[in-house]
Amino acid sequence: MKVLKFGGTSVANAQNIKLVLEIVEQKSKEDKLIVAVSAFSGVTDLLISAASKAASKDDSYRDVVLQIEKKHLEAIKELVPANEQTALLHYCKKNISYLETLLDGCYLLGELTARTSDMIVSFGELLSSYIIAEAMKQKVANSSFKDSRELIKTDTNFGKAEVYFELTNKNIQNYFSEDSTQVTVIPGFIASSSNKNTTTLGRGGSDYTAAILAAALNVTELEIWTDVNGMFTANPKIVKQAQPIEKITYEEAMELSHFGAKVLYPPTIQPVLSKNIPIWIKNTFEPEAFGTYISSESNPNGNPIKGISHIDKISLITLEGSGMVGVAGVSKRLFEVLSNHSINVIFITQASSEHSICIGILNADADLAKTAIDKIFELENSQQKINPCVVEKDLCIVALVGEQMKNHQGISGKMFSTLGKNNVNIRAIAQGASERNISVVINENDVKKALNTLHERFFEEQTKQLNLFVMGVGNVGEKFIEQIHQQKKFLKENLKINLRVIALSNSRKMVFDEEGISLKDWKTDLDNGEKTSKADFIEKTKALNLRNSIFVDITANTEVSKTYEHYLRKNIAVVTCNKIACSSEYDNYLNLKRLSRKYNAPFLFETNVGAGLPIIDTLKHLIASGDRIHKIQAVLSGSLNFIFNNFSETYTFHDVVKEAGVQGFTEPDPKIDLSGVDVARKILILIRESGYQMEMEDIENISFLPKECMETKTNEDFFKSLIKHSSHFENLLKEAKEKDCRLKFVAKFDNGKASVGLQFIPKESPFYNLEGKDNIVEFFTDRYVDQPLIIKGAGAGAAVTASGIFADVIRIGNV
Known part of the structure; x- marks a missing residue:
């Protein structure tokens, strides 16, 4: 025998329910089945909304009831043949009528009790399970419906009732020992008290119903059918690279479900764990996918981390003071007052000095918790022995979960360093003695970054x-x-x-x-x-x-x-x-x-100097290794080198500057290059990276441009001025030829002084044969005294500059 549970989008509409019927039909050929189902998707929320509206005297609750009725009637028409709908339609309308009566009562009284609330929300499962049971008969003739309220008995803690297992197990065993049907459909989530009042089993109660049945009958397997391929290494809605977990232990599954893995309701595991009944989480929409298999078997050779999960909307409450040190009973009083106010503690950490206790609770409980705690420690507060508790809201708990974490060193270190590198501030840390879980509290705004960063570190082959x-x-x-x-x-x-x-x-x-x-x-x-x-x-x-x-x-x-x-x-x-x-x-x-x-x-900013040349990177390595820079000589403008290498008697200065712009060698404003400002910036950056303090105005800029060219306001006027002063540039070229030199715009740093300007470079200089748009830098250091360290290559152009930017990005990737 097997127990199958279907919920969520698996029972969202008739089309999806047909998939459920096909799955059950196939499985019923091999095993006797019990099928627990949830309410149709969205119906529970509609029921809660209707109840709230009625209790607040908002008569629009009747419109919500019409929505609920329409949703179920449409499902009946699509799932059951017309000639067999009469009894089912009668059942549906009868229950809707009863629902209206309850809501009318809430409206008249202007209140909603917990008992009435349980009765109202139960209609979701009662209607869905009965409709699915009737539809099942079209696929599996030997199938039936059984009301779970007749089997599962609880106390009267409405909203989250406690199960009386001895009586419940006896009821289940007695009923199914005499039941001969191949498939029994049963509503999840609902039960009843000893005086036959309807109760509910809390959030995720349909999973719990299925587990209770599975444990009572000691079945071979419990299958939870949902809309995803099992439990994932992280929430796939936040971490796109998250992967399904094929096999996981009960304990690991409980940790993950506790920390927000919504595929499985935490109490589901408890009934089946003691019986060692495996749980298989499967996807209704991809039934062939493996899913997640939960059992007692662990894999000591696999990834020690099984998953990363989180709980959002958390508040941290810190209680501290010297009056806590060595005083017995402080913790008891703290947790007792929280328990008395039904406040669930999710996270606990305490300083070894006993000076403070830090707990994590839901944001919704934070104000009540602070009021209650401050009241219980009112005397100590007045004596300044214990401070009023401090509340920090809008936080999130992120947890690494894995049974084998205890056998692997350094996992917490990797976790903290990974978060630290991405500037995710850790507010608190907790790790259980079992080492199955490492939890940290972080800012809620950082949760997406944290989950993706950790997933990348532990699951993605270091990508x-x-x-x-x-x-x-x-x-x-x-x-x-x-x-x-x-x-x-x-x-x-x-x-x-x-x-x-x-x-x-x-x-x-x-x-x-x-x-x-x-x-x-x-x-x-x-x-x-x-x-x-x-x-x-x-x-x-x-x-x-x-x-x-x-x-x-x-x-x-x-x-x-x-x-x-x-x-x-x-x-x-x-x-x-x-x-x-x-x-x-x-x-x-x-x-x-x-x-x-x-x-x-x-x-x-490698491309600040030399485009794609590794000038700054080399300089950094020199300094890091203990070398010291004394002198720098360089041609740092690829555009100016291109211009003066191509300037000739047949190719005017104006034309070559224009061409440099077309090829992308100059800045959008070419005057920045020709004025020497660009070169001055570059030598200043090298000077600063060498460890010297210097400002831009400390660099002597010996301009070769006529004053009128420098004073132009637009590129158009600038180029006109170059034509006007063409003789000035021709004279510079003529003088260079007469001296058997070439024109180069050179940057210098020596003995704390720096300058940039046009120079006549003789043949014996390494700068003389610098062609095209190339740059060259000479570093004279403690180690490179007589022969400088020289870096030479293309220093301008879109492609090489882009490659330098790309290289910096890759450097970050390799950190």
Whole structure:
């Protein structure tokens, strides 16, 4: 014999019930079955609503009754042939009439007692089970209906009645020992007291009904049929990568169900555990799927973590004071007063000094709990021996669950470090002596990030998901997105990094997609996005609160550079090619570095100098290894090098600057490059990364541009001025040829002084043969004295700059 329970969306409508009938029909060919069913989906809520409305003198409860009646009549018409509906319709209308009578009484009296409430909500199961029983006869002729109130007996604790197991077991055994039907349909959730008043078994009571029947009859198996493929490693609605758990122990299942795994009601396990009856959780809509098998068997060689679960809407109550130390009975008084007010304690932790006790309860009970606790310790409060209790609301408990956790070292360390790296603050910690559960209390706003981060750490083969928020999709930004799209599969397979672009923004539009923007159609999505707002972009990014979030700035915008602090404070990494922040006031530069360390949010800006060249990274390694920088000489502008390498008697200065812009080598405002400001920013960043304090105004900028060119306000006027002063540039070129030199814009740092300017470079210099858009940097250090450390390569261009940004993102992924 087997007991099967169907509830939720499995009995949502006639179409789904037909699937249930097919499953039962197939299984009845092999075993005698008892089928416990819940109310049709949504009906219990409608019944509760109707009762509440009636008790508050709102006569719209009658409309709710009509909804309930319509739902059941429609099911009858679809499930049972017309010529066999008469008796069933009569049963349904009779019960609906009785329901109306009860609700009318509530309306007249203006009150709803617990006893009446139980009677009202029982109609959901009574109607659904009777309809399904009649429909079952169309599939299995030898089937019947049995009212569970005649079998399961309880006390009169209406709403969550306690079962009298001795009497209940005897009733069940006596009835089924004489019952010869192949399938018996029984309503879940409901029972009756000794004086035949209808009672209910509390939330998830249909599961409990099934377990009570299974244990009383010592059946071979209890099957809980639902709308998912078993218990999952985490809530699949929050963690998209969650996987069904194939096998789990009773104890592990109880822990997970206690901590919010809603597939199984916690008390369900108790009756069958002592009888060692396996529970199989199956999916009505995918009956061939394995599901979750719950038994006493554990797997010592598998993953010690079976699942990650959580309970939300939690409050922490802390009671502390010197008057608690060494005083017997404080804990007793605390928990006794909570018990007297029917307040369930979900979480407990106590300092070893006995100076404080911290408990977790539901938010809904927090105010009552504080009032009750402060009253019971009123004397100690007045004597300042114990402080008034402190309440923190809107928290969440997250738990790692696994039978074999006790045999594996370092699990709690991995849990805490994983949460810490994502700036998830842990408010309290508890671990039972059985080591089957490690629980932490965190802010409710962090639960999604915490669950996904932990799931990634313990279940996803160390695949790390990076969530990118990209601002700036011009030439470099477009190349960056292309490179992500091209390398996404490679990164996942080889580096175990899953890159997702969550947000994109240009100067006009921005678009967000929590599941990741399709990189095939990102331009269309962006065009259809909302109006760009830097403030809204920040707030949306923070509100999503995704793990491993990275803000990627691919602009040259001053205002964008001022937003980095907001991201870093929220543990959102910043990757930028925008040089403005790191070349701003020294205090701001230091503050961003400090925030990065404090909030464990990487701040990477390799592309600030040399585009994709590993200049800053190399410099960091030199400093970290104990080397010291004395002198830097460099050609740091790929655009200026391109310009002076291509400037000739046949190719005017104006034309070559135009071409540099077309190829994406210059900033949108080319004057930033030609004025030397861009180079000055770069050498300043290298100086600061070398450990020296310096401001932008400390760098001598020897401009080669005529004053009129520098004073132009628009790009159009600037290019006109280049034509006007063409002879000035031709004279520079002529002088270089006469000296057998080449023109290079050079940055220098030596003995605490820095300068940038155009120089005539002789043939013997390593700078002389620097071609195209290449950069070159020479570091003179304690270790590199006579021969400097040289880094040379392409220092401009959309593709190489994008690759440098990409490399910084990968660095974060490898942390």
